[in-house]
Each structure stands twice: as C-alpha cells, then as structure tokens.
Amino acid sequence: MSFYRDLGLDSVINAAGTLTRLGGTRMHPEVVAAMAEAAASFVPIDELQEAAGRVIAEATGAEAGYVVTGAAAGLSLGTAACVVGMDVAKMDRLPDTTGMRNEVVVQRGHRNSYDHAIRAVGVTFVEAGYLGFPGAGGTAPWQIAAAISERTAAVACPILNTPGTVALPEVCAIAHAHGLPVIVDAAAELPPRRNLRRFIDEGADLVVFSGGKAIGGPQASGILAGRADLIASVALQHQDMDVHPETWSRRGWISDGHVAGVPHQGFGRSMKVGREEIAGLITALRRFVDGSDEQDAQHAHLLLDIVESSLGETPSLKRERTYSDDNPIPSLTLTFDGVDAPKRAVAMVNQLMAGSPRIAVGQSYVDVGRVSVNPFSLTEEEAAVVGHRIREEISRLTTA
Numbered sequence: 001m002s003f004y005r006d007l008g009l010d011s012v013i014n015a016a017g018t019l020t021r022l023g024g025t026r027m028h029p030e031v032v033a034a035m036a037e038a039a040a041s042f043v044p045i046d047e048l049q050e051a052a053g054r055v056i057a058e059a060t061g062a063e064a065g066y067v068v069t070g071a072a073a074g075l076s077l078g079t080a081a082c083v084v085g086m087d088v089a090k091m092d093r094l095p096d097t098t099g100m101r102n103e104v105v106v107q108r109g110h111r112n113s114y115d116h117a118i119r120a121v122g123v124t125f126v127e128a129g130y131l132g133f134p135g136a137g138g139t140a141p142w143q144i145a146a147a148i149s150e151r152t153a154a155v156a157c158p159i160l161n162t163p164g165t166v167a168l169p170e171v172c173a174i175a176h177a178h179g180l181p182v183i184v185d186a187a188a189e190l191p192p193r194r195n196l197r198r199f200i201d202e203g204a205d206l207v208v209f210s211g212g213k214a215i216g217g218p219q220a221s222g223i224l225a226g227r228a229d230l231i232a233s234v235a236l237q238h239q240d241m242d243v244h245p246e247t248w249s250r251r252g253w254i255s256d257g258h259v260a261g262v263p264h265q266g267f268g269r270s271m272k273v274g275r276e277e278i279a280g281l282i283t284a285l286r287r288f289v290d291g292s293d294e295q296d297a298q299h300a301h302l303l304l305d306i307v308e309s310s311l312g313e314t315p316s317l318k319r320e321r322t323y324s325d326d327n328p329i330p331s332l333t334l335t336f337d338g339v340d341a342p343k344r345a346v347a348m349v350n351q352l353m354a355g356s357p358r359i360a361v362g363q364s365y366v367d368v369g370r371v372s373v374n375p376f377s378l379t380e381e382e383a384a385v386v387g388h389r390i391r392e393e394i395s396r397l398t399t400a
C-alpha cells in the first residue's frame with residue numbers, strides 16, 4: 001500500500017480479528033464505492049440520518065435507528081438521551097447533570113473499560129450485586145431494583161458473559177416497572193446475525209453495535225437502535241445546530257411545542273458522523289443482512305485450513321479451533337506447554353509483529369501461554385504466510 005509506505009509505515013497482516021488498534025475490518029469494495037459516491041455530492045444530514053435510520057430499524061426490529069461514530073459514541077449519545085429527553089435547556093447544560101436524573105444502574109459484573117463512554121455524559125454508576133460467583137454470589141434481581149431511585153436515568157446492560165449476572169430480559173422487566181430505559185452495549189455481539197434483533201426483542205430500549213467489526217463498515221461507524229423518542233433526542237444533541245429557529249428543518253417541532261427552541265451545538269457534536277460513514281455503514285449493513293453465518297463460518301474454516309496446512313505438524317503445541325453457537329466464526333488457538341508457556345506466547349506475538357511481513361495475532365490470553373489466529377480479516381494469500389511464519393517462530397522458540 002503506497003500511502004502507508006509514503007509515510008514510512010509497514011502495513012500489517014491482521015490475524016487478530018476486528019481490532020480497533022489495527023484499523024478494524026476490511027471493507028468490501030462495494031462499501032468503499034458507496035463512501036466515494038456519497039463524498040461526491042451533498043445532502044442534508046438530518047434527512048440522510050432518517051433514511052439510514054429506517055434501514056437500521058428494519059434490520060434490528062427497533063422503532064428507530066441512527067448512525068454513530070462507533071458503539072462507544074452510541075453509548076454516550078444514548079445515555080445523554082436518557083438523561084435529558086427532549087429538554088433543550090438540559091441538553092445545553094450537559095455534561096453538567098446537577099439536579100437531573102444522573103445515575104445509571106449497572107451490575108457490578110458488567111463494569112468494563114468502555115464505561116467511560118457512559119460516564120462522559122456526567123452520570124455516575126450505581127453498582128448492583130457482587131462478583132461472588134461461583135456459588136451463591138453474583139447479582140439478584142432485587143439488588144437491581146434496590147439500586148434504582150428517583151435519581152436513576154437508565155439501566156446499562158453490556159452483553160458480556162459474566163457468570164452470575166441477571167440476564168437482559170429480567171433486567172428490562174425490572175427497569176420498565178420503574179419507567180426506566182435499558183441501554184445495551186452489544187458492540188461485538190455480531191455474528192450471530194440473529195443478535196441484530198435479539199436484544200430489542202428482549203426488551204432493550206437502546207442497543208449499540210460497532211460498524212467497524214463484523215458488519216464490515218467504516219471503522220469510525222456504529223449503530224444505535226431503539227425507541228424513536230430517544231433517537232430523536234440523540235439527533236438534536238448530535239447534529240449541526242448552527243441554525244435560526246425560522247429556517248431550522250425541524251421548526252415544526254417548535255411551533256407544535258415538541259421542543260422549546262433550537263438546541264445549541266450539543267453534547268454529541270464532538271462525535272459527528274460524515275455522509276461517507278453513513279453511506280458505508282448502510283451499504284455494509286445491507287450486505288451483512290444478506291449474508292449468512294454458515295457461509296462466513298465456512299469461509300473462515302477454509303482460511304484456517306490454509307493456515308494449518310502451511311503450519312504443518314506442531315507436536316510441541318496444543319492446537320484447537322474454537323467456535324460456538326454464540327460466535328460461529330472459528331479461531332485457531334495455539335497453546336504452549338510448561339512453565340515457560342506465557343513467556344513463549346509473548347515472544348511469539350512480539351516476534352510476529354517485528355518480522356517481515358508484520359503479523360498481528362490474537363494476544364488476549366498470552367498470560368496463560370496461548371495465542372490465536374483469527375481468520376476474519378485474512379486473505380487466502382495472507383493465511384498461507386501466517387501459517388508459515390508461525391512455524392518459523394515455533395521452531396525458534398522450541399529450540400531456544
């Protein structure tokens with residue numbers, strides 16, 4: 001790639017999956033073409049967002065949809081909507097939430113580093129439950145109910161496989177009994193494709209998905225799907241509001257009393273979405289909806305066959321393809337043996353990245369001596385190179 005080379009950079013073979021720090025996903029040429037086409041002419045962004053929202057609503061079964069710059073931005077914007085609704089004076093004050101409903105209830109086992117996106121709105125988390133699994137610990141439904149007060153704006157529910165947490169349908173039942181919305185972080189929950197509709201079906205009021213992961217959209221894109229009133233609040237806090245009340249495209253909302261006036265540039269202005277991202281995401285989403293988990297899994301197995309055949313025998317390592325009903329796309333895991341296993345896994349990751357070509361492999365479990373090959377972003381040629389380079393590093397590491 002001559003652009004990267006011009007800047008003095010070596011590109012990387014991505015055997016690590018849809019990682020943001022490597023650039024996310026590989027966009028299909030049709031997606032790139034849609035972005036280029038969108039860039040060539042202009043359109044009112046509010047109209048484009050509404051049209052895109054209809055596609056998202058159809059794909060997710062939600063009332064409404066919105067294109068955001070990523071799942072994290074969707075969490076921020078969705079939370080802001082839960083806090084202020086259609087009150088433009090409150091929109092104006094964010095992220096100062098003094099005197100507003102400014103607490104978000106979350107199960108302790110669901111706290112994670114993407115929390116920043118929610119806390120950025122000026123809310124604080126109220127944790128419910130314990131980490132006390134296995135056994136009688138974890139979270140009980142009454143603990144969620146007890147954490148709710150007149151200061152609660154929303155209940156957050158990231159989809160993480162934390163044992164002992166209360167599942168989404170029950171979380172929604174509790175929140176709804178208190179008149180509160182539930183916001184779901186499902187950033188990386190695709191595939192399976194059925195999850196596009198699942199969390200809305202289970203009662204979520206807002207759900208976020210990353211556009212730059214399995215959907216195959218632009219890296220700086222994401223989906224926010226959910227209740228129409230909350231999505232309307234998001235639009236008002238996100239879109240360019242440098243307009244006069246008399247010329248504002250939404251001026252009807254002032255005359256009918258829906259809003260008190262034009263909100264100013266809002267909390268979400270720093271997360272703006274370009275027409276190119278909207279075009280790319282919607283094109284990718286349509287392709288994703290038209291595809292199938294079975295076909296994607298088959299293609300991934302084929303790529304791993306190529307990796308494994310150029311890898312050859314690896315008697316010193318345990319080797320396994322991992323996939324499940326919840327994530328049908330297989331990965332190849334390689335586990336080193338013995339007390340040195342973590343050290344060898346770390347060396348493998350670093351040497352593959354330092355080699356030529358540079359290769360990124362999955363490193364989430366190096367601490368237990370395991371590396372993984374995620375085929376999602378590989379081409380067939382790259383798959384052969386990955387297998388070959390891993391074989392070289394294994395022989396170096398096991399003879400050292």
Ligand SMILES: *Cc1c(COP(=O)(O)O)cnc(C)c1O
Pocket residue numbers: 020069070071072073114158185187188209210211212221222
């Ligand atoms: C990737 C991820 C995010 C962030 O998504 P972006 O689209 O990169 O903003 C948030 N939460 C979880 C659980 C994720 O895996």
